[in-house]
Amino acid sequence: MAATRSVMRAVRVFEFGGPEVLKLQSDVLVPVPKENQVLIKVHACGVNPVETYIRSGTYARKPALPYTPGSDVAGVVESVGEHVTAFKKGDRVFTLETLSGGYAEYAVAAANRVFPLPDKLDFRQGAAIGVPYFTAYRALFQKGCAKAGESVLVHGASGGVGLAACQIARACGLKVLGTAGTEEGMNVILRNGAHQAFNHRDPSYTERIKACTGPGGVDIIIEMLSNVNLDADLQLLSRSGRVMVVGCRGRIEINPRDTMSKESSIIGVALFLATEEERSECATAVLDGIEAGWLKPVVGLEYPLEKVAKAHEDIICSSGARGKMVLLL
Numbered sequence: 001m002a003a004t005r006s007v008m009r010a011v012r013v014f015e016f017g018g019p020e021v022l023k024l025q026s027d028v029l030v031p032v033p034k035e036n037q038v039l040i041k042v043h044a045c046g047v048n049p050v051e052t053y054i055r056s057g058t059y060a061r062k063p064a065l066p067y068t069p070g071s072d073v074a075g076v077v078e079s080v081g082e083h084v085t086a087f088k089k090g091d092r093v094f095t096l097e098t099l100s101g102g103y104a105e106y107a108v109a110a111a112n113r114v115f116p117l118p119d120k121l122d123f124r125q126g127a128a129i130g131v132p133y134f135t136a137y138r139a140l141f142q143k144g145c146a147k148a149g150e151s152v153l154v155h156g157a158s159g160g161v162g163l164a165a166c167q168i169a170r171a172c173g174l175k176v177l178g179t180a181g182t183e184e185g186m187n188v189i190l191r192n193g194a195h196q197a198f199n200h201r202d203p204s205y206t207e208r209i210k211a212c213t214g215p216g217g218v219d220i221i222i223e224m225l226s227n228v229n230l231d232a233d234l235q236l237l238s239r240s241g242r243v244m245v246v247g248c249r250g251r252i253e254i255n256p257r258d259t260m261s262k263e264s265s266i267i268g269v270a271l272f273l274a275t276e277e278e279r280s281e282c283a284t285a286v287l288d289g290i291e292a293g294w295l296k297p298v299v300g301l302e303y304p305l306e307k308v309a310k311a312h313e314d315i316i317c318s319s320g321a322r323g324k325m326v327l328l329l
Ligand SMILES: NC(=O)c1ccc[n+]([C@@H]2O[C@H](COP(=O)([O-])OP(=O)(O)OC[C@H]3O[C@@H](n4cnc5c(N)ncnc54)[C@H](OP(=O)(O)O)[C@@H]3O)[C@@H](O)[C@H]2O)c1
Pocket: 048, 049, 050, 131, 132, 135, 155, 156, 157, 158, 159, 160, 161, 162, 179, 180, 181, 182, 185, 200, 224, 225, 228, 229, 245, 246, 247, 248, 269, 270, 271, 272, 315, 318, 319, 320, 321, 323, 324, 325
């Protein structure tokens, strides 16, 4: 007779649509790890804006329905597949890619996408590492070719990716400018690596940035809202400067001539296109930063799993980020 499988609470999406399609269910089967997989008892799961785009059905990549959203999980290993030697039951871990979905009490992940979570970081912080820090590292170094001594404007620095970018860039010797939409957000940026903070709701903030960088301009812009800022970004760049398009929610008109006058570049960033080697490089940099002590994820709004729909509303209609949004289980 087949053994009875355990059940868990998990968020399920049966149709694409608004936040109301996120259904919390209490009878979802706990996944069983295959030979190279790890089953994690989830303590916290980061909420990434892309999960709202995917849920709405308007994103280029659509999962098969029904599915459980969520990729940035932190928790404790519950069990491992027969070929997994790197982890054992009870280990504290984080991942940036689950196979079964992170908005759930348990999630499986491929063992090579799971990393140890040191005791100095709590589970909420563990859930704020994966996508934000890997993306920030990729934008700065793998795509932006940042070098110590250069300047970077983190345009939208108060959220998950932005604060990661501030911490990494500062630790690697760049001059860091960041923007936020509130006073509180600006203070968080300044505590996390930025030399200068600007308010992107202040009508004259780009003039202030120009005054700060001088006629030379800024070498790299890590852009979280390209559809609003790309045209202005091109005016802020230095000669051979580059705008890294990390976030974009629509179209914008630019004058391509603005790139000619400084031989500047607009470069797209997509974490999901990173090769195995590039992912491993990101992981090394992140784990090293945790060990060295400068990588300290900042957790912003926290929600219980029951409030997942509210979390999805709030991350899109944010009144001012102050770190990474997480779901607690
Ligand atoms: N390309 C990739 O591989 C990749 C990977 C991860 C994330 N992303 C994208 O990157 C973006 C940021 O992700 P996240 O996780 O950091 O989101 P988040 O935590 O929600 O943060 C959003 C950030 O955007 C800022 N913002 C709001 N209005 C802005 C404006 N007019 N100009 C500049 N910034 C503005 C917010 O500042 P205030 O709230 O202080 O106003 C906040 O700092 C999202 O669009 C996400 O989908 C892309």
